Amino acid sequence: MKTKIIGILICTLLIAAILPSQAINLGKNENLTFDYRYLYQNDVLIPPDIENAQKNRGPEPGYYDTSEFMIGTISIGIIFLESDGSIDPSTEDWTQQEKDYVMGSLGIPGGHLQWYNWWSTENMYFHSFMVYGDVHTVNISYEPITHPSAITNDYWEKLYISEAMDELGYSTGDWMQRVRDYTNYIRDNTETLPGVFGTDWAFTVFVVDNSNDADGLFSDGYHAYAYLGGPFTVCPYLYPGPPGGPLLKEVFAHEMGHIFYATDEYNGNTDYSGYLNQPDVEGSGCIMDNLAPYISSGTRLQVGWKDTDGDHKADILDTFPETTLNPYTPDPTKDKVLIYTGTATVQPLTNNNPNGLGNDVTTNTIGGGEFRVDGGTWMYIDATDGTYDEAVEPFTFTTPTLTLGVHTIEAYTSNNLGNNDPTPASDTITIKNKAVDIPFQWLYKFLESHPNLFPIIQIMLKWLGLL
Structure with missing residues (x-):
């Protein structure tokens, strides 16, 4: 089943009062009594195909450049993975109610913006921030939540994502190439306005059903994760742990940060990342730390939000042709x-x-x-x-x-x-009034090698009115 959702969430951002160097609410989220950060230790992976990839030669983003900075328009491929029981026992089955909840959490029509609000309302530029969705439910032979995550063993991820992409018509190359092919397709072909196609960026989210799973985690104890800089993230449907903890909206916002090169702010290391090569803020109490709905000054710089001269044009785009x-x-x-x-x-x-x-x-x-x-x-x-x-x-x-x-x-x-x-x-x-026409220029080259003929030719040209 495929559902196309086009042209959603258009928001012009005019938050000019926020200075580029300011942090946005660095306080801890006091509503969380359970430390959920352990679930996201090392939840970001490096795409294995980057090492041997060819660099892009032009100014436009290339095949591997699908989420370089979080400014502009974004296509998100949302893929619900549905086990069919052909290999693994099918212990999870998506219901329409569950899908609607996911779509709402990801900011799709019928939802309540959620993560989108956090990212967009803290964007200080006049650039529009627009999101478009391409949604599919794909049958696969495996039950992803019963296997290890790619954080400890990518064998199972390779199997079920390769199969999912094959179902969508992307069967060339390994699982990573297939997702990149699809991600580039939706970036180039999403209809943003009637007759207008293409967005600046794109990535894919694979949504894993875990509603019947005992602890809501992959078999290795991990939950959601993403590849740094894309092209995709894997997000289980429900959060683990006691009530009152983060929901899919917080989890998705955190993983989206990784897609745009934001690093974790809970690991005790000051990590540099992003187009501007900026440091994160350890222990910020924000979305890349404990999943609280705020964005630290470090994360904002890592995703490209910096305006040195205060002209409301991001430094990354404030260049001259x-x-x-x-x-x-x-x-x-x-x-x-x-x-x-x-x-x-x-x-x-x-x-x-x-x-x-x-x-x-x-x-x-x-x-x-x-x-x-x-x-x-x-x-x-x-x-x-x-x-x-x-x-x-x-x-x-x-x-x-x-x-x-x-x-x-x-x-x-x-x-x-x-x-x-x-x-x-x-x-x-x-x-000049009577510049020599191109057809006669050969004559001058001829005279250069035959100077003795020049007086005769000169008389002829004057007689013809060409000199």
């Missing part, structure tokens, strides 16, 4: 109306993440451009394909009619945040 203008040929020319071409390219901030591939990427796009002649009025530049919406945009423009002489043509472009290239590209061109 580069403009390339192709020189006009021939030069000199007799043409008085010139058609120029060039390329605008967004520039990513250097990725200092000590984890992952460390690709320099950005979700920025080119937003427009202008040109001018001899320091005059700036005029609009058209994108070659008619729309500015890519990280790299070819452009073209046509000058007004120019007079004879030397002219300087300048062009600059801007990105979608309104940041202009501070160093416009330029070209100097000379316009």
